[in-house]
Amino acid sequence: MTLAWQHYPFADAFDELLSPGGEARASAGRALAYLRRLGDADIDARREAASRAMQVMGITFTVYDSAEERGIDRVWPFDIIPRIIAASEWRRTEAGLKQRVQALNLFIADIYDRQQIIKDGVFPAEVLAQSANFRPICVGIKPRYGVWAHICGSDLVRDSTAPMYVLEDNLRVPSGVSYMLENRLVMKRVFPELFEDNPIWPVDSYPSQLFETLAALSPRPADYPNIVVLSPGIYNSAYFEHSYLAQQMGVELVTGRDLVVEDDVVYMKTISGRRRIDVIYRRIDDMFLDPGVFNPQSQIGVRGLMKAWALNNVAIANAPGAGVADDKVVYAYVPAMIRYYLDQEPILENVPTYLCMEPTQRDHVLKNLDTMVVKPANESGGYGMMVGPAASKQVRSEFAALIKDNPRNYIAQPTLKLSTVPTLCDGNIEPRHVDLRPFILSAQDQYVTPGGLTRVALRKGSLVVNSSQGGGSKDTWILDTEAN
């Protein structure tokens, strides 16, 4: 087998590392030159080493096996060819993400306060009225710094040569950051020489940044805060990440049964008695947080938690109700929010989005279903969506019915030709589509991960990058080309 870099079968999309002529892009020059010098056997040995390292480090995600009635740990596929972004481009992206999350937080705070943006006619009241993630119980609550979404994972995609678009903002319980960190560790083990040659921005300060962000939320700022990561438990697909982050931050990983609320104060149960909790990094959905307030069937929540939070006896990140801005209809209004709250032009653009609730836009969508991606407003994980060009006629008509039935619940976007990155596929180098999920932390300061998690759709031609649906990941490098 010979890795035919010179015969790279370009997809009909922008390639992140190679220009259409097959030349390496400026930021990727050194790394690609090095990879090209390696023999096939050497590349294969590194691929092996990476996969072994993944196994040994226990980097897994859990899929539920209904036959065995238990979760099974799977190693998440990792590709050793990195995705490389020039630092100059990244600086602009980083500023855009900060701007965006700032506006989103102002929006959430406004929605749970005076709703000025609705009164001023910038955001329609009926969108809010039908929002599945609006929590009326949160109205009037004022979290510290006015920040509701402390941890945000925004998905970025590139279409043609244009700058990256924001595809969505995950403000509920975004996951994937542990894979970003572990991918980097594996790459350093497998390609130490590449790191000597290339000024790659380090990513490993994330756990300390996260700790600082959480610590800043403590209602008892004078003390050393007690922080916990609240997980639904070992059967959750992201359990590995929950335990990883807890370990990296040096805080306890707990489930609902470890916590108890008494006199509106949250405690964790230890063998030497109860210990007061100041900050909860929750990795469970709003609806399961407190069976006394939300879903009464919840086994994983903590009774009394919402009241403890409302009285500011404990901080919860992300704040309950923050998901109101994690809605694909609300998403369409983010550029308007940036103009409204910050009086700035958005640095990062949205993907053009058609709201099915608007009759003219809906007509356009229904007429062009074969070229569009249709998404439900509140789903995550790539579920319940339709990729028009790949869908059968029957699926398209099913979606047409769904849209007519509940227009508020659907948006549509033109099918993007997601950019590609060269990927090892059965001994060949082939283009595979990618997206990028950077993580943005917000308390009194903001922090953006340098790069983020690059997810790659491993099936040829596929545009779906989710781990649950055949996706893998790559290390993401922000590279100072100026220093080269």
Add this chain to the structure above:
Amino acid sequence: MLLSSLAESVYWFGRYMERTESTARLILVNDNLLLDIPPHCNPGWAPLLQITGSKDDFYKHYETSCERDVIRYLVLDSENNPGAMLASIDHARENMRTTRALFPKPIWEVINALHDYVKEHGYTALSPGQRYRFLRQVIDYCHLLTGKLAASMSHDQIFAFSQMGFNLERADMTSRVIDVRAQNLLHAQDEDLRPFDDLLWKSILDSLAAWQMYRRHAHIRINAVQVLHFLLQDRQFPRAINHCLLQLEQSLYSLAVNDTPRHALLEAQKLVRTVNIPGIVDASLHHFIDDLQLQFMAIHAEISARYFDAQDEPAELAERVIAAESSDGTAPATQLAEDADV
């Protein structure tokens, strides 16, 4: 700092693993014993149901206590029997899953291997020709696990909770074996069994892997008083109740606050060490064992209340810690052990 839920999982992990081993041992010994006893006075397999306290439940699902059904029930039938070996291993494995970050990785590998082995080969326990091999293998896995725990893990609080699980379960099982077997023996009106007295007492010792050690330490031929003395009061034999309770005491002393569980433990120790064995051999052995098992339950309840569902505020506990340290120091109070140890 150790979360209650983790401590609880570790403790139950110990109990389930110990239960797995004792189940294997019980079947093995019964198997062996039955071959030596003439068919007309053969106690059969029912005593195992009595020992494991599952007689009533068993007859809800099976008609007769025939060999095949009892063994199926004790080893494989996790659907009907929550105490079946397969269920115990499943539970041990689930408990380990939530706490695996606390243990050296090889421990998780052993429990997985045991789980897979029993799932795959469990049915061989039903066949007289293959049973020995299967049960030996299970016991070996259990020992591999306890060996790895002892040798590769820091003897810290987490270790202490696992050991408390092992030792309390072990003490409990020894008491059950004594209860059921001795009842069969002591109340055997059946003159036909008399010639086999020795054999049956030996089988008690065998169930607890105690035969060789008994011979070495007791220096006398088998008789009821000596066997009971050895199994109840010996300080050195790992399955003797006194020994298990001493181990439990050590584990408790490695934990900061141990007031209430220790009081319960002291009560049990007093009962075991001061009992007049010749006096209970004849009539009241069953009552004595009943009392003892109530004490074990009390120890479990106090461990639960103190560590798994602690209600106290840390400040309140800090006072207790200080009080505990100033009153009895940190060394285990073993004085009591001396007076009963003949």
